[in-house]
Amino acid sequence: MRHLPRTLLAVALAGTTLAAVAACSSGSGSAATAGSGSGAGGTYTFWDPYPQFDTDSNWGRTVTACGTAAGVTVKRTGMDTTDLGNKALLAAQQGNDPDIMLVDNPVVSTLVQAGILNKTSDLALDTTAIQKNVIGAGVVDGSAYVVPIGANTLALYYNKNVLKAAGVDPASIKDWASLTAALQKVKAAGKKGITFSAIGTEEGSFQFLPWFWGAGGDLTKLDDANAVAALTLWKSWVSQGLAPNDVLQNTQTTSWQEFATGDYAFGENGTWQLGNAAKAGFPYGVISIPGRNGGSAPAPTGGEFVTVPVQKDSSRYATDKKIVECLISARNLLATDTTLSYVAPTSAVQTQQVQANPALGPWVAAVAAARGRTSGGLGTKYPVISQQLWTAVQSALSGGQSPQAALGAAQQAVANHQG
């Protein structure tokens, strides 16, 4: 019985330690924002979707240098792009969003609706030099909320060796019919036709959109004849063996890996693969994705936007602005877009890029012709439409439903959601 008080003491001690630990862990979350203080000095948080770049990479150094130039320390965190949007919402709920955040362009309309982002005009950031269609996905109700760091889009890479062996002249590919004919020739020559990504995520919709728009499709009418034509094209490629069955699981990266094996004639992929294309070990070329009856199909714009989330302490905006202006200065844009293999969002930097690397020429033209996914007033309707679109693509390509039925169900689901 003598030891009874001692156990009590021990338990009490254990209890307080537990409480202290809990307090510490809950405290550290808010300390990240509150402890950094205002004005000169302090730590500014920065999120981006480039986990592949560490602090010593060119990108990491650029971010650090821009912080130093603004007189502060920037704490950069790179995370997976799908994660970033969710984390931003959660952080906003807790009131500790980062000072600056780089986000994938279609996420912006969601973040704006959540009231997380500042308008560029409120921060007096100058966006006049930016190409209209590139910033399009970051404009909601006539106000810009973003500054693009770079843009990319989709085109068709082709393997010159495979085409030559099959007797196909890439210049002859003008529309869907001539492309399908080329794929059949390639298959007859014992090689594989085309690879793309039709996975059940945003990537799948991103890759399908050039064909969808190239047929004259309208995202508000998923079940019209043009949309069905586009899905029927993909479906016929897969069922005739002109495209592999695993496109259903391909991300754009695995689709690129398939193309890089050298067996495929065509690969639908993005600007960011240019660096890898040079390393692929075979001569390649790039053509724009043909429209159904000729001409180039509009491809969707890709790429990330710099945003400044709303802060409780508005005195931080002055420094945020300095950091953003540094990141989008012509010199840094050139360096960053070269690292990422993106097309710069301003024509001045684009000219410099093409001078340094003429292979970017067609991509600059493609970006100029590209369309924002959330543009045209779609905004936060786009994510719902896109989800149904990729589901329809999956159902049709896997043989679960006909293209007509799959797109009909998709349109119905969108209508249910919005009605």
Place this chain on the structure above:
Amino acid sequence: MTLARADRPQRSPAASRATATATAADAGDARRRRLRGRLTSWAFVAPLIVYLAAFYLYPLYRNLDLSLHHYTVRSFVDGDAPFSGLDNFRQVLDDPTFWPALRNTMVFTLVSIALQYGAGLGLAVFFNRRFRLSGLLRALFLIPWLLPLIVSSSTWAWMLNSESGVVNYGLHLIGVAPVDWLTSPGWALNSVILANIWIGIPFNLVILHSGLQNIPGELYEAAALDGAGAWQQFRRITFPLLRPVSAIVLLLGFVYTLKVFDLIWIMTKGGPGDSSNTLATWSYRLGFGSLLPQFGPGAAVGNILILIALVFGLLYIRVQRRQEA
């Protein structure tokens, strides 16, 4: 439910010590001591209660809260979502995805645990007859359990890839046409079940094997003397005496399999279309799968899952009670 059962033997020594002190002491001090004793026991329980509240009760409460409000991204951030009663549940139940997802969940869960249990029991009986290298072999069977799920599911996805997978290559060698394991609506669910069974066998093997070792050897000797063959011994001794262990294995397996998400997500993302979509993957799709999260309906699906697990847990407790009585 299992927690409460496991706690009981641990608590009893402390309690008996407390009663021992009480009888030895004066009657006047007894009440004060008893009070202190009770305080001590509460102090011991407190960390557990704090833990349960922080990591079980609060998330459950939050999930319920999410499912009963109409959340948009804006109201999620501002925290002023209007109360919407059972609207989210109604929306989920009316969704054409619901019934296929429920069916897939049930097929996935029941087929998985039936085959896992069958294979685990067979292997446990096999390894119970000690033979050379049985220890090593048994250890090898544990590998699926030790591998991180992301590794094993990615490996399964590669092996079952329709273009470059080793399984289709094997089929090609013996002259069978390739199967679109993960990309045809008919096969996708079967493929994820297959992978899940492989992952679940070790758990069943380990628990059933330890259960087997608790069956006294004399019973088998006696049975053998009475002329019972191997099958009769299994049917009349092994299986009945293993029943309590089997029940817990099946219940844990059920709860565990019901919520399997990562495996399916990595292998098929619930696709193609909805053909391998379960309630767990659907809940994730709603909450995090698109650029515009639908937290309310996502949480509602999660709650339905919890409800199903709860029903089976209660069923288990009832069966347990009846056996004990």
